[in-house]
Amino acid sequence: MIVGAGFAGLNAMQELGRGDAQVTLVDRNPYTTFQPLLYQVATGALSAGDVAFPLRVSASRFRNVRVRVAGMTGLRAAERQVELDDGTILDYDYLVLATGVTTNWARIPGAEVNSMPMYSLDDAIRMREELLRCLEDTAAGRRRSSHVVVIGGGATGVEMAGTMAELRRRWIPLTYPEIAPKQASVTLVERFDHVLSPYRPRLRAKAARALRRRGVRMMLGSTVASVEHDMVVLTDGTRLPSDVTVWALGVAAPAQIGGYGLRQGKGGAIVVTSALNVEEHPEIFVAGDLASPPDPLPQLAQPGIQMGRHVARQILAAAHGRPLTPFVYHDLGTMATVGRCEAVLQFDNGFGLSGLPAWVGWIAVHVAQLLGGRNRLTVLINFLWRYFGPRRSAASVAK
Numbered sequence: 001m002i003v004g005a006g007f008a009g010l011n012a013m014q015e016l017g018r019g020d021a022q023v024t025l026v027d028r029n030p031y032t033t034f035q036p037l038l039y040q041v042a043t044g045a046l047s048a049g050d051v052a053f054p055l056r057v058s059a060s061r062f063r064n065v066r067v068r069v070a071g072m073t074g075l076r077a078a079e080r081q082v083e084l085d086d087g088t089i090l091d092y093d094y095l096v097l098a099t100g101v102t103t104n105w106a107r108i109p110g111a112e113v114n115s116m117p118m119y120s121l122d123d124a125i126r127m128r129e130e131l132l133r134c135l136e137d138t139a140a141g142r143r144r145s146s147h148v149v150v151i152g153g154g155a156t157g158v159e160m161a162g163t164m165a166e167l168r169r170r171w172i173p174l175t176y177p178e179i180a181p182k183q184a185s186v187t188l189v190e191r192f193d194h195v196l197s198p199y200r201p202r203l204r205a206k207a208a209r210a211l212r213r214r215g216v217r218m219m220l221g222s223t224v225a226s227v228e229h230d231m232v233v234l235t236d237g238t239r240l241p242s243d244v245t246v247w248a249l250g251v252a253a254p255a256q257i258g259g260y261g262l263r264q265g266k267g268g269a270i271v272v273t274s275a276l277n278v279e280e281h282p283e284i285f286v287a288g289d290l291a292s293p294p295d296p297l298p299q300l301a302q303p304g305i306q307m308g309r310h311v312a313r314q315i316l317a318a319a320h321g322r323p324l325t326p327f328v329y330h331d332l333g334t335m336a337t338v339g340r341c342e343a344v345l346q347f348d349n350g351f352g353l354s355g356l357p358a359w360v361g362w363i364a365v366h367v368a369q370l371l372g373g374r375n376r377l378t379v380l381i382n383f384l385w386r387y388f389g390p391r392r393s394a395a396s397v398a399k
Contacts, residue, residue: 001082001090003072004098005055007301008288010371011308012096017062019316024090026082028071030055032239033121034370036301039156041124042349043131043163046384048121050379053371072099077281086252097270098308101289101299104252104267110152111229118156127246134243139178146184147241149232151224152248155336158207159231159317160246160299161188162339165214165259187217187240189224189232191198196336196344198298199352203344206354210338224249251299253290265292274326276311283318285311293327301369302332337362340387 002009002016005027016023034051041048058252059065068090074083082090102363103117116127137143150161165186172179172371188195188211194204194209195218212218223235227247232240253268262278263271269292271277276291278284287307289299297303331348337359338344345358353361363383370376 001026001092001094002096002098003027003082004288004290005029006099006100006288007034007304008100008308008311009096009098010058011305012061012098012287012312013065013308014062015309015312016315017065019312021064021094021316021319023062023065024060024068024092024280025055025065026068026070026072026090027055028069028085029121030067030069031121032058032371033368034375035119036234036369037119038124039160039163041121042118042127042160043167045163046127046379046382048125050375051370052121053375060373066100070292073256075262077261077284077379081269092283094285094318096285096287096308096311096315097290098287098304099254099268099290101251101269102254102345103247104250105247106249108224108227110229111224111247114227114229115151115247118160119251127244130244135172135176135179138183138243139176141178143243144183145241146179146243147187148185148244148246149187149189149240149242150246150248151189151232152225152250153188153192153220154193154248154250155334156340157188157190157246157248158195158211159337160248161186161216162211162214162337162342165211165216166339169215185217186215187219187232187242189219189222189234189240191221191223193221195220198334199336199344200350203346203352203354207336207338207344210342214339251289257290261395266296266387267292274328275314275324276307277314282324285314287311295329297329297333300334303329306330334360335362336367 001024002012003026013025031052031054040046055067059067070084070086073085080092103109103119114316117123134146138146148164150157168184196204196207225235226233232242265271270286271292272286273279276285288304314324333347335345341356341359343358343362345353367376367380
């Protein structure tokens with residue numbers, strides 16, 4: 001049984017589907033979401049269907065895979081059973097937990113109530129609707145401003161801030177001429193004195209300069225004290241007006257994981273061995289962001305993909321009496337986009353790219369990783385049309 005249909009869960013399903021295992025894939029949604037492009041949905045560049053793909057279509061390639069649309073509510077590890085939110089209990093021989101993590105509100109007062117996360121397809125759709133409503137109200141005079149504050153300078157925060165700044169600078173003046181430049185702004189708040197902490201200083205600096213060129217107000221070395229309905233308050237007393245607050249600060253394991261009876265580590269992630277299984281229950285494997293292996297891994301797509309494939313191979317090996325092997329992560333590089341023709345790309349060997357070459361590489365990698373030929377073609381066309389087509393066609397926040 002595989003619980004969770006993200007990068008890790010789907011790759012585990014595909015690997016086991018090619019083996020001789022009987023697989024049940026459990027997820028609360030009937031589709032899988034390509035999370036790296038959620039911010040494009042939030043800003044109207046892509047539709048929800050472009051970054052989602054039906055689970056049953058993915059599973060239909062394998063005769064030995066079945067899909068169950070339900071949420072996991074409990075684990076009976078001693079009985080090798082999983083409880084689902086539809087009231088049923090399913091048995092398993094081997095279990096893969098790949099449910100991922102959720103928004104970490106960092107115990108900041110008002111954050112959960114007054115800011116918007118960017119972790120699920122529903123989050124992206126709600127944010128797009130809120131952005132559109134804010135712009136329409138400002139244009140009609142029902143609201144004074146359309147200020148956006150992005151909290152968190154990681155990849156999600158940088159990509160969101162860069163895209164929002166381009167909307168403000170290039171496209172809002174065309175489609176909302178009623179909104180004066182001083183009525184709209186984009187501010188990025190980051191507690192470190194730099195953005196994109198996992199990257200090398202040279203690439204961090206280039207990303208920060210690219211954001212500033214796009215008009216993003218950078219509040220580096222600033223810590224959030226509270227989030228109000230129209231304001232972000234910093235610990236030094238600074239009050240930032242905010243009509244839409246985007247929360248991109250970090251992630252943590254869902255609270256329900258604590259009820260599974262498994263040992264947890266940093267951020268609530270489940271502690272696993274080097275083979276990615278639970279020491280006390282070796283038939284339970286954990287993959288993706290929910291896993292806490294001896295050697296910490298970045299919370300990116302590639303570790304999830306590789307971990308999913310690894311746990312599937314370990315299950316097949318264990319079922320045939322072969323020993324388990326440690327997981328070895330192959331770093332293929334990390335990348336983040338700042339906006340049109342601007343991205344940063346970093347490889348493990350120290351080589352890095354920025355600007356147009358990195359941006360082209362970013363598009364190629366993300367389009368290639370999408371599921372479904374139609375999704376790949378649609379996303380590629382949307383990217384090209386938005387960034388190289390007429391400026392009015394790119395103002396698609398209402399899409």
